[in-house]
Amino acid sequence: MRSATRHRIKLALxxxxxxxxxxxxxxxxxxxxxISFKTAxxxxxxxxxxxxxxxxxxxxxxxxKDGDATTVWNSFVVASASTVIAxxxxxxxxxxxxxxxxxxxxxxxxxxxxxxVPPIAVVFPxxxxxxxxxxxxxxxxxxxxxxxxxxxxxxxxxxxYILDIPRALEESALVDGCTRWQVLxxxxxxxxxxxxxxxxxxxxxxxxxxxIFALVLTRTEVTTYTVQVTHYFGGQSxxxxxxxxxxxxxxxxxxxxxxxMQRYLVRGxxxxxxxx
Amino acid sequence: xxxxxxxxxxxYYGSTHVVKGVDLEIPAGEFTVLVGQSGxxxxxxxxxxxxxxxxxxxxxxxxxxxVNDLPPRDRDIAMVFQNYALYPYMTVFENIAFxxxxxRTPRAGIEPKVQRAARMLAIDHxxxxxxxxxxxxxxxxxxxxxxxxxxARLYLFDEPLSNLDAQLRDEMRGEIKRLHQDLGKTMIYVTxxxxxxxxxxxxxxxxxxxxxxxxxxxxxxxxxxxxxxxxGFLGSxxxxxxxxxxxxxxxxxxxxxxxxxxxxxxxxxxETMAAHAGRPVVLxxxxxxxxxxxxxxxxxxxxxxxVTIDLLQPTGARxxxxxxxxxxxxxxxxxxxxxxxxxxxxxxxxDMNRVVLIDPDSELVIAG
Amino acid sequence: MRLSSxxxxxxxxxxxxxxxxxxxxxxxxxxxxxxxxxxxxxxTELDTSFQGLRNFRMLFDDERLWQSLLHxxxxxxxxxxxELVLGLAMAQLFIDKLPGRPxxxxxxxxxxxxxxxxxxxTWSLMFDQRFGPINEVISWMLGGETxxxxxxxxxxxxxxxLLAEIWQWTPFMFLLLLAxxxxxxxxxxxxxxxDGAGWWRTFFRIVLPAIWPVMxxxxxxxxxxLFRLFDIVWALTKGGPGTMTETIxxxxxxxxxxxxxxxxxxxxxLMIIVLLSVVVMAALKRVELTR
Ligand SMILES: Nc1ncnc2c1ncn2[C@@H]1O[C@H](COP(=O)(O)OP(=O)(O)OP(=O)(O)O)[C@@H](O)[C@H]1O
Ligand SMILES: [Mg+2]
Numbered sequence: 001m002r003s004a005t006r007h008r009i010k011l012a013l014x015x016x017x018x019x020x021x022x023x024x025x026x027x028x029x030x031x032x033x034x035i036s037f038k039t040a041x042x043x044x045x046x047x048x049x050x051x052x053x054x055x056x057x058x059x060x061x062x063x064x065k066d067g068d069a070t071t072v073w074n075s076f077v078v079a080s081a082s083t084v085i086a087x088x089x090x091x092x093x094x095x096x097x098x099x100x101x102x103x104x105x106x107x108x109x110x111x112x113x114x115x116x117v118p119p120i121a122v123v124f125p126x127x128x129x130x131x132x133x134x135x136x137x138x139x140x141x142x143x144x145x146x147x148x149x150x151x152x153x154x155x156x157x158x159x160x161y162i163l164d165i166p167r168a169l170e171e172s173a174l175v176d177g178c179t180r181w182q183v184l185x186x187x188x189x190x191x192x193x194x195x196x197x198x199x200x201x202x203x204x205x206x207x208x209x210x211x212i213f214a215l216v217l218t219r220t221e222v223t224t225y226t227v228q229v230t231h232y233f234g235g236q237s238x239x240x241x242x243x244x245x246x247x248x249x250x251x252x253x254x255x256x257x258x259x260x261m262q263r264y265l266v267r268g269x270x271x272x273x274x275x276x
Numbered sequence: 277x278x279x280x281x282x283x284x285x286x287x288y289y290g291s292t293h294v295v296k297g298v299d300l301e302i303p304a305g306e307f308t309v310l311v312g313q314s315g316x317x318x319x320x321x322x323x324x325x326x327x328x329x330x331x332x333x334x335x336x337x338x339x340x341x342x343v344n345d346l347p348p349r350d351r352d353i354a355m356v357f358q359n360y361a362l363y364p365y366m367t368v369f370e371n372i373a374f375x376x377x378x379x380r381t382p383r384a385g386i387e388p389k390v391q392r393a394a395r396m397l398a399i400d401h402x403x404x405x406x407x408x409x410x411x412x413x414x415x416x417x418x419x420x421x422x423x424x425x426x427x428a429r430l431y432l433f434d435e436p437l438s439n440l441d442a443q444l445r446d447e448m449r450g451e452i453k454r455l456h457q458d459l460g461k462t463m464i465y466v467t468x469x470x471x472x473x474x475x476x477x478x479x480x481x482x483x484x485x486x487x488x489x490x491x492x493x494x495x496x497x498x499x500x501x502x503x504x505x506x507x508g509f510l511g512s513x514x515x516x517x518x519x520x521x522x523x524x525x526x527x528x529x530x531x532x533x534x535x536x537x538x539x540x541x542x543x544x545x546x547e548t549m550a551a552h553a554g555r556p557v558v559l560x561x562x563x564x565x566x567x568x569x570x571x572x573x574x575x576x577x578x579x580x581x582x583v584t585i586d587l588l589q590p591t592g593a594r595x596x597x598x599x600x601x602x603x604x605x606x607x608x609x610x611x612x613x614x615x616x617x618x619x620x621x622x623x624x625x626x627d628m629n630r631v632v633l634i635d636p637d638s639e640l641v642i643a644g
Numbered sequence: 645m646r647l648s649s650x651x652x653x654x655x656x657x658x659x660x661x662x663x664x665x666x667x668x669x670x671x672x673x674x675x676x677x678x679x680x681x682x683x684x685x686x687x688t689e690l691d692t693s694f695q696g697l698r699n700f701r702m703l704f705d706d707e708r709l710w711q712s713l714l715h716x717x718x719x720x721x722x723x724x725x726x727e728l729v730l731g732l733a734m735a736q737l738f739i740d741k742l743p744g745r746p747x748x749x750x751x752x753x754x755x756x757x758x759x760x761x762x763x764x765x766t767w768s769l770m771f772d773q774r775f776g777p778i779n780e781v782i783s784w785m786l787g788g789e790t791x792x793x794x795x796x797x798x799x800x801x802x803x804x805x806l807l808a809e810i811w812q813w814t815p816f817m818f819l820l821l822l823a824x825x826x827x828x829x830x831x832x833x834x835x836x837x838x839d840g841a842g843w844w845r846t847f848f849r850i851v852l853p854a855i856w857p858v859m860x861x862x863x864x865x866x867x868x869x870l871f872r873l874f875d876i877v878w879a880l881t882k883g884g885p886g887t888m889t890e891t892i893x894x895x896x897x898x899x900x901x902x903x904x905x906x907x908x909x910x911x912x913x914l915m916i917i918v919l920l921s922v923v924v925m926a927a928l929k930r931v932e933l934t935r
Contacts, residue, residue, distance in 0.1 A: 015744075017737055022748050025755055025815060031777060032766045047783070048775045093662035100655035107659075109928070114670045116924050118872035120893040121913040124900050125673035125680070148669035151662055168361035171328050174348040175355045176375030176426065180654045186378070190365050209759035211875045212893070216901060226761040230879065233768075240769060247762040258757045262750060266823040269756070269816060273861040274823045330648045347650060 032251075036060070036244035043240050059245035068242070071228040072249050077139060078224065079207035082146035087200050089147075090154025095188060097155065098162040099170070108159070112271075115152040122149070123216045130217060137219040145217065146207040153206070153271075154199055160272035161195030162188065198264030201257055208254065225250040279304040279462040280325065280430060285334035287317075287324055294320045296486035297334070302464065302479075307456045310466045311473040312483035313509075318466045321483070322432050325464070327351050339429055349378075354423035355432040359439065360415045362407040368394075368418050369403040375426045393425040396455070413444045417451075424455065431463040437472070449476060470510050474498065482506055499630070504639040507560050507632055513596060515562045515632075516606040522633065524553040531559050531633070533602030541628050542577030548644030549633065557642065560632040563596065563609035569625025577629040585620050674917065681910035691907075699911035708887055709912065712895035718802070719891065720870040723809050727866060728859070730810070731817025738818075739825045749822070752815045760812065764879020767808035771795055771880070795880050801889050808876050813869075817862055824858035825851070864927050871920060892916060 035043055036059050038052040063069045096102040097111075126145060127136070135141030165188065173187045174180075189196065214224040223231075229246050232239040258265065266274050280302040287295035294317045302308050310318045323329045325336060327348035336343050343351045354375070362371050372390045381389075394400040397417040407415060416436060423431055433452070437445045453476055456463055467473055473480050474494045481491040490502045501507035507515050520533045529546035531539045539559070541549065569578060586605075587598040590612060597608050597615055608624060615622055633642045681699050684691035703709060734752075738745060755763065770776050771794035783790045794804040828851055836846045874893040877883060883890035883898070890898070896916065900909035 011742075014737060014740075014742060018742060018748050021734060021737070022751050025811065026751050027777075028763075028766045028770050028811065029754055029758070031769060032762075035769060044775060046774055048777060048780055050777070089662045089665065092658040096655040096658035100651060102655045102659050107663075111666065113921070113924055113928070114666055116868050116920065117670070118893060118916055118920060120872065120874065120896045121677075121916045122669055122673050124896065124909055124913050125676040126669065127901075128676065128680070128906070129672070144665075145669065148665045151666055155662060166359060166361065168357040168359055169363060171323075171326075171348075172355065172357055172361040172422075173374070173378070174328065175326055175351075175353060176422070177349045177378035179347075179349065180651070182378060186374075187363065190363070193365075205757060209757075209761075211759065211761040211878070212897075216897075226759050226875075229761055229765050233765075233879070238768070238772075240772075240775070243765050244769065247765050251758055251762055254757050254759075255754065258753060259750070262753070265753060266819055269865075270820050270823075270858065270861055271865065273858055274820060274827075345648075347648075 029251075032244050033248055035240055036248045038241075040241055059241040060249070063242065063245055063249070068228055068246065069249065071223045071225045071246075074139075074218075074222045075208055075224040075226070075250065076253075078142040078146060078222070079204050081139070081143045082150060082207050083200050083204045085143070085147045086150040086154045086203055087196065090151050091158045091189075091196065092184075093151075094155045094158035095162055095184065098159045099167075108156075111152045112156050115156065119149070119210075119212045123213055127216050136217055137221045139222055141217055142214065142222060142224075145213055146210065149213070150203045150206055154203055157199045157202070157268065157272055158192065158195060160267075161192040161199070164195075164275075165191045194264065198261055198268050201261050201264070202268040205254055205257070208250070279306075279339060280464070281335075281337040281340075282325070283335045283337075285321070285324065285336065286332045287320055287329060288332050289320075294486055295324065298483075298486075298488055300481065300488065300491075302462060304462050305460050306462060307453070307476060307478045308462075308464050308481060309473040309477035309479070310464060310481050310483060311470060311509075312468065312489075314468050316483045317486040318468070318483055319434055322355075322434050322464065322466050325430075326353055326355055326432055352429040353432060354426040354428035354430075356419050356423050356434070356436045358435045360407075360419040362415060362418055362422075364407050366406075367403065368399065368405050368407070368410070368421075371407070371418055372403075372421045372425050375422060389425050390421075393421045396424065396458070397421050397451070412440050413448065416440060416448060420452070420455070424459070429462065431461050433463065433465040435467055436465075438467075438469075445472075452476070471512065474510065482509060501632065501641055503641060504558065504560070504634045507634070507641065511562055513563050513607050513609070515560050516601075516604065517634070518559040518561065518602050518604045518606060519556070519636070520559045520602060521556045522549065522552050522554065524550075529553060531557065531628075531631075533559070535600075535602050537581060537601060539579045539581065539626055539628060545577070545629070545644050549642060552633070552635075552642055556636055558634040558636050560634055560641075561606065561626065562630070563607050565627045565630050566606075566608040566610075566624045567627075568610055568614040568622065575629075577627060579626045579628050580623050581626060582621055582623045585615055585618055585622065588615065588618055674914075677910045677914045677917075680907050681914055683907050685906035686904065686908075695907070699908050700915075702908060703911055703915060708890070709892075709895060711887065712890045712892045715889060716871060716873060716891045716893075719806065719809065719873055720867060722802075723806055723813070723870055724863065724866055726806075726810055727814045727817045728863065730814045731862075732821050734814070734818045735821040735825050738822055749819070752818060754815075755812045756816045756819070758812070760875035761879050763808060763812045764876040767804070767811070767876070768795065768880055771804055796885055798885060798888055801881055801885065805877055805880055805889060808880060809870075809873070812876070813866060816866070820858055820862045821855060824855035828854045867927070868920070868924070871923075 034052055037055045037057070039054060039056055039058065042049060042053055097108055130136045130141050135144070169191065170183050170187050173183045178186060209226065210224070211226040214227045218224065218227060225246060229243055229250070232242045232246065280300070282298055282300040285295055285298045286293070298321060310321065312318050320329060324331050327343065327346060331344055338351055338353070363374065366374065369390055372393060373386050376386045376389060390403070391400060394403055397420060399414060399417045399421060402410060402414060407418070410418065419436065437448050440448060449472060465476060477494050479491060480494050480497050482489045482497065484505055490497055490506045497506055498510050501510070504517070508517070518533055520531045523530045523532045528543070529541045529549055531541065569580065583599040583601065585597045585599050589596040593612055595610050595612050595614065597610050598605055599608070600606065634640065635642055682694055682696065684693060684695045684698070738748065742748070758766070770778050773779060773791040773793050778794070779790050779792055782792065792800065794800050832850050833846060836850055841849065872893050873891045874897070877889055877891055877894060881889045883894045896909055896912050899905045899912060
């Protein structure tokens with residue numbers, strides 16, 4: 001009986017600690033969301049309130065009226081287009097590397113090392129190139145860069161997923177009358193559907209969340225939501241309502257997406273080191 | 277005409293030489309079993325035939341056509357893999373139909389073919405299921421069904437039964453054999469299990485370290501092995517090997533072990549082996565070559581010798597008795613009640629007509 | 645591996661487009677940086693004449709550059725161990741059965757997936773001197789109105805940025821380490837318990853070696869991220885006050901895109917790449933990324 005009590009107390013303590021920790025990590029997000037529903041008066045009232053006195057969507061309405069909300073659309077366009085291209089090209093490349101060992105270890109290592117180059121060092125010469133090619137502040141420019149920047153990740157992750165497919169499945173298809181291309185479509189892609197899905201989500205989120213590339217390569221036409229958020233930081237005063245509403249607009253889609261793919265999160269984040 | 281003809285085939289993985297010059301001809305309709313120890317290159321040979329690996333040297337002809345440069349799909353072969361290789365996202369029907377669809381068989385032709393193959397393998401009630409809903413034996417049937425439905429020229433099996441438990445294995449063995457009889461197709465079957473090889477094969481091809489050690493009908497290899505390796509590989513329990521020497525004693529030829537035991541060869545064999553008199557040999561004697569012979573039996577070549585039993589392993593109908601001959605342990609297969617306890621001294625009859633003698637230097641079996 | 649010429653052609657055609665794109669962003673910039681860094685381009689003049697090593701010599705005399713590098717190292721040296729230890733502690737807390745664990749974990753994921761720039765914005769809301777909840781809580785505790793200038797006062801900007809950084813990335817460590825801990829062979833732990841090993845001993849002798857490979861990769865990923873730290877700092881302080889919190893990435897951005905010292909920035913970018921390559925090479929030798 002004594003030990004049962006102790007067990008219970010221990011569990012209660014752990015629950016309390018877990019709740020406190022989770023509160024710490026969730027509270028800032030709560031605060032961000034909550035601010036976006038407050039009226040301007042309430043945001044700038046002292047002392048701050050912990051719950052909006054009156055929930056309203058005026059902050060969002062302003063964003064849509066001013067056209068600022070299109071930056072979310074811009075983010076969506078570049079993130080999804082670059083994801084589709086990177087997934088397609090990267091998966092094919094990953095297949096060759098995994099199955100034919102094309103380029104050997106050198107190519108695989110070079111590709112993953114590309115992932116580690118700091119963006120600022122890449123974006124600077126790219127910017128100069130884009131000025132020359134007139135690609136600054138265009139969808140194509142951003143899409144191209146995101147595609148290239150995400151390729152190493154796609155190749156690396158898909159290589160892992162493809163290596164998980166038993167070779168015999170493909171060989172059986174070859175013997176049964178498929179060409180190499182047919183094997184790709186009929187066996188490889190269906191077999192790593194989950195991996196394709198998870199990797200695409202990550203690729204999308206990387207592009208969606210990027211700030212520095214967009215900061216350098218956009219002006220007014222294809223500004224993404226991350227850049228737009230920083231526009232509301234004034235010298236003296238910050239436009240909290242807009243900052244929070246714009247941040248929420250950019251964050252909600254990610255929360256929804258991530259909610260659907262909890263299972264693949266860890267493998268994606270660890271560059272495939274942990275298999276879920 | 278040979279359905280498959282392989283000439284001087286070599287295969288390297290990087291710098292490792294795996295298939296080292298194989299010549300093989302397989303007549304149409306024959307069931308050939310490739311057998312050999314793990315790692316001897318059976319799978320590699322099979323996969324090279326299928327075109328899944330590229331040959332480094334030599335030629336492969338299927339139905340008289342050189343196929344070295346053809347991709348697997350154009351070689352007119354079907355293959356069954358060790359781990360079934362079924363597509364988990366397809367139903368059994370789709371799995372079996374896969375090869376037909378890949379070859380653009382008219383839609384109307386697919387259904388009846390799949391149905392027929394499924395009935396043949398007694399899996400027609402499983403067609404709507406997915407592989408994960410099947411047992412090991414059922415999975416294997418589907419994998420075979422996928423090959424059968426194709427009506428290929430050459431069927432390849434790579435250890436298809438090694439994932440099944442012993443009982444299912446026996447059952448499937450019979451099934452594949454029956455299938456072969458029904459279809460009359462040329463089949464090549466890889467296994468490292470010598471019992472599987474013995475029971476299924478029209479012809480056994482025994483591979484050793486990338487080369488063909490010997491080929492022939494199962495009983496031919498069993499009774500007239502060409503080398504010590506073949507003699508030791510086939511048979512369970514394995515053949516006993518006793519170092520000895522061949523000594524002339526008057527007209528007769530005697531196998532003398534190290535402890536001085538003398539076992540005389542029958543006159544017919546003595547004649548052909550006379551040239552080896554005075555040389556060291558290895559006596560190869562299978563467990564069933566010894567028996568607790570009754571007094572009546574006195575054929576030529578039956579030699580009696582009294583031994584002390586060290587160890588008994590009863591298996592029911594038979595008992596394996598271990599004793600020492602020369603300095604080697606020897607296992608004899610006796611009737612259940614031939615001997616009652618270790619330490620017992622019994623007289624055994626050695627059938628010297630059937631034992632083999634091996635030249636210890638070349639490891640070749642001495643003819644005769 | 646020996647491939648038939650058919651397969652070789654097939655595999656090369658699969659790789660080619662990706663390699664082309666990667667060369668475009670992997671090798672072209674490098675070459676371009678190399679060329680430009682030997683020239684003398686600035687905002688005012690388009691001097692493309694060969695300047696030799698002038699820009700690289702300037703690197704050594706640039707106090708601000710070395711300061712920014714130092715700031716980057718400081719951020720990394722503090723944030724990384726803290727994230728690791730906190731993440732590990734949290735993983736330990738959650739590894740045993742706990743009611744509602746999936747909910748907790750799902751909530752804890754949120755900071756990781758938020759854009760760093762949004763994380764920075766969120767924390768600037770949190771740190772706001774008058775309307776932010778942090779000062780409000782401190783006011784309660786001290787019993788009087790407090791207006792601490794978190795992102796402006798020199799001795800508070802580092803804690804402020806580090807708090808935001810640690811807030812965002814500790815859950816990353818937590819998730820990876822939780823997965824690693826769940827994969828530890830339970831029978832080994834039971835065997836240790838039977839042998840009478842205490843908690844610490846079990847942890848250092850069995851658990852730590854078992855989760856080390858994952859830990860090493862997590863550390864590598866985070867270290868590389870911290871080395872290019874930009875967004876959170878940009879949102880909170882833009883490198884200020886003065887240049888107090890300027891990281892190497894912010895420094896390069898300011899030089900290249902606000903002061904337009906094109907050639908000099910090229911030299912800085914090259915230096916960053918070389919420096920990082922050395923670190924990555926050394927790290928990759930120790931971490932098993934390739935399976
Ligand atoms: N892809 C490969 N790369 C390098 N070496 C290989 C490769 N595949 C097989 N080998 C080597 O070639 C030799 C023959 O292999 P193979 O798979 O043909 O043997 P096996 O007779 O089928 O054995 P088992 O009965 O175990 O299946 C082995 O020594 C193996 O290590
Ligand atoms: Mg094999």
